[in-house]
Amino acid sequence: MNPSTQKNSIKVAGHSAISEGKLTRWVLTTIALSFLILFLLLPLFTVFAEALRNGWQTYGKALSDADGLAAIRLTIIASAIAVPLNLIFGVAAAWSIAKFEFRGKVLLTTLIDLPFSVSPVVTGLIFVLMFGASGWAAPLLEDTDIQILFALPGIVLVSIFVTFPFIARELIPLMQEQGSDEEQAALSLGANGWQTFWHVTLPNIRWGLLYGVLLCNARAMGEFGAVSVVSGHIRGETNTLPLHVEILYNEYNFAAAFAMASILASLALVTLAIKAVLEKAHGLKH
Amino acid sequence: MEIQLSGISKQFGQFKALNNVGLNIQSGELLALLGPSGSGKTTLLRIIAGLENADIGSVYFDGVDMANTPLRERQIGFVFQHYALFKHMTLRENVSFGLRVKTRAFRRPAAAIRARADELLKLVQLGGLEDRYPHQLSGGQRQRVALARALAIDPKVLLLDEPFGALDAKVRKELRQWLRDLHQQTGVTTVFVTHDQEEALELADRVVIMQKGEIAQLGSVDQVYEQPASPLVFDFLGDSNIIAAQWRGDVVHVGDSAIGAYPSTANTAVLDEGAVDVYVRPSDLRIADAEQAGIDVVVNSIQRTGPIVRAEVSFAHSTFAQSHSTLRVELPHLHHDVPRFQTGATLRLRLMQFSVFAPQTITPVREQLSAPILIGRERERLAG
Numbered sequence: 001m002n003p004s005t006q007k008n009s010i011k012v013a014g015h016s017a018i019s020e021g022k023l024t025r026w027v028l029t030t031i032a033l034s035f036l037i038l039f040l041l042l043p044l045f046t047v048f049a050e051a052l053r054n055g056w057q058t059y060g061k062a063l064s065d066a067d068g069l070a071a072i073r074l075t076i077i078a079s080a081i082a083v084p085l086n087l088i089f090g091v092a093a094a095w096s097i098a099k100f101e102f103r104g105k106v107l108l109t110t111l112i113d114l115p116f117s118v119s120p121v122v123t124g125l126i127f128v129l130m131f132g133a134s135g136w137a138a139p140l141l142e143d144t145d146i147q148i149l150f151a152l153p154g155i156v157l158v159s160i161f162v163t164f165p166f167i168a169r170e171l172i173p174l175m176q177e178q179g180s181d182e183e184q185a186a187l188s189l190g191a192n193g194w195q196t197f198w199h200v201t202l203p204n205i206r207w208g209l210l211y212g213v214l215l216c217n218a219r220a221m222g223e224f225g226a227v228s229v230v231s232g233h234i235r236g237e238t239n240t241l242p243l244h245v246e247i248l249y250n251e252y253n254f255a256a257a258f259a260m261a262s263i264l265a266s267l268a269l270v271t272l273a274i275k276a277v278l279e280k281a282h283g284l285k286h
Numbered sequence: 287m288e289i290q291l292s293g294i295s296k297q298f299g300q301f302k303a304l305n306n307v308g309l310n311i312q313s314g315e316l317l318a319l320l321g322p323s324g325s326g327k328t329t330l331l332r333i334i335a336g337l338e339n340a341d342i343g344s345v346y347f348d349g350v351d352m353a354n355t356p357l358r359e360r361q362i363g364f365v366f367q368h369y370a371l372f373k374h375m376t377l378r379e380n381v382s383f384g385l386r387v388k389t390r391a392f393r394r395p396a397a398a399i400r401a402r403a404d405e406l407l408k409l410v411q412l413g414g415l416e417d418r419y420p421h422q423l424s425g426g427q428r429q430r431v432a433l434a435r436a437l438a439i440d441p442k443v444l445l446l447d448e449p450f451g452a453l454d455a456k457v458r459k460e461l462r463q464w465l466r467d468l469h470q471q472t473g474v475t476t477v478f479v480t481h482d483q484e485e486a487l488e489l490a491d492r493v494v495i496m497q498k499g500e501i502a503q504l505g506s507v508d509q510v511y512e513q514p515a516s517p518l519v520f521d522f523l524g525d526s527n528i529i530a531a532q533w534r535g536d537v538v539h540v541g542d543s544a545i546g547a548y549p550s551t552a553n554t555a556v557l558d559e560g561a562v563d564v565y566v567r568p569s570d571l572r573i574a575d576a577e578q579a580g581i582d583v584v585v586n587s588i589q590r591t592g593p594i595v596r597a598e599v600s601f602a603h604s605t606f607a608q609s610h611s612t613l614r615v616e617l618p619h620l621h622h623d624v625p626r627f628q629t630g631a632t633l634r635l636r637l638m639q640f641s642v643f644a645p646q647t648i649t650p651v652r653e654q655l656s657a658p659i660l661i662g663r664e665r666e667r668l669a670g
Contacts, residue, residue: 181370184337187357188364189384203374
């Protein structure tokens, strides 16, 4: 049998030895696509559709509302503090786990995942119990004017707690895979610790780091449960974007609620887009 | 630079990687650390570099204790097994790295650094590729970049960890020759780790054979090859046939036939007259003349593999018990003995060169190799 007839016979059978039949492929693809449309694209579309239902003017007005602007500002400030702190923590944790052997390494690795497994509401509650009027940490702050709960510090604290696995989780496998040969090479060539980090380690992890920061930021801005517990819902003061969306919704102000929600949704879309570009450009996930 | 190691011990968990190792490395020599996996050779190299600290013992560079001198101040050119090139830097940036990170007071002007990097890349025959990235190179080229990068800091000593391990046979041969030439040009004290005895014997001035965290033998290439200190060393340096024998008077007998005088070069510490083991390489067995002493054998099979003809033979007289009933013989394919090796033929073989050791139930090194004891990074690498 020459190769061309062999090829034909495979075609007749409808599938080759290494791929599934046409029907299986079609069914699987249909299932996946319908789920995607039903549960992801449609709701996302609805957000924007509802937000713009009453025209651009209403949309613009909803966004420029004083309380809305305050919510956006607060969200940005909280993330602007939480994300850099988690950046430092994430790099330090990933570095120590990937490149050193020490007692308690397994414990640290497990603890990093804790925020993933604790319900955000519980997280918020933990901080209320700590810093509330009868909390054990309250006496520490008694003599100062520092207000933790129902204020920015509380929001920042829970944001940090909720988002701290993101960057470390992204970096640990990356750094483990890379090992420490390059760092050792740099040291043997006379570089000091800082030069080694800046010229060798950082360039090797930059895309993973950026990706981790994006995810961390998206979650920090979108966090609802934990922030809701500690914020106190003071309009124009301690409402973050997600909280503000809920308040507007509960007041039957749907257009404004969806307008605010569309900002969060856009943030998610931009994050995904940047992530896709990064992965394509740099083969992040191989 | 002269390097002295004294009483070096290192333990990883329960595993003793190095046990009281002492070694003097002469200035300008090319020294090989040879041994099977887990013998401690890489650990020793890393301790010299300062990449690991010894639990006990000291490292001296020109008589100065290096205990408090960190890696970055030792001025060592270290070439990693997997090159460890900086992936995101061009070749020029890689090679010039060691010059660029110097403090301002010692740093040369940018133009001079660039010129030096290009000069080194030319030296390793990679001129014209200055702006390429490591991933655009072949394994052999990467290895040469790693060498150029290590040479850039004018190292007092060059340490290479399995430098040619990941390369194919032909490239490996070329690089060996090239490293040998480079060493002659620069005269830098050079220590390299290898598990390939051919590489060690071909390249080094002196060879250190490591075994289970200790130095099994140290000597020139000829010394270790011709006068191996132990059965393990003999076995590690090449193929071996082991023959149970008797030592009476000054003569070694196999069964009833005398096979030769007791070798004057043999390690005498082990032996009393009586039962001994004779170790002989397959390539040191030749057909004896009629009147010569030797072992009578029957040819079982013959195998031609290009330049070498291999034969398997068994003892003609089974009157004495042999632990190994067959012997392997290797001949160059044009050797005049070859035509007489016919399956079923009875021949008398003489031992051109052999070693004698106390009889023992040894585990050949090769068998240990199949289940190596892995340490630290090697184990992690395999697990990962």
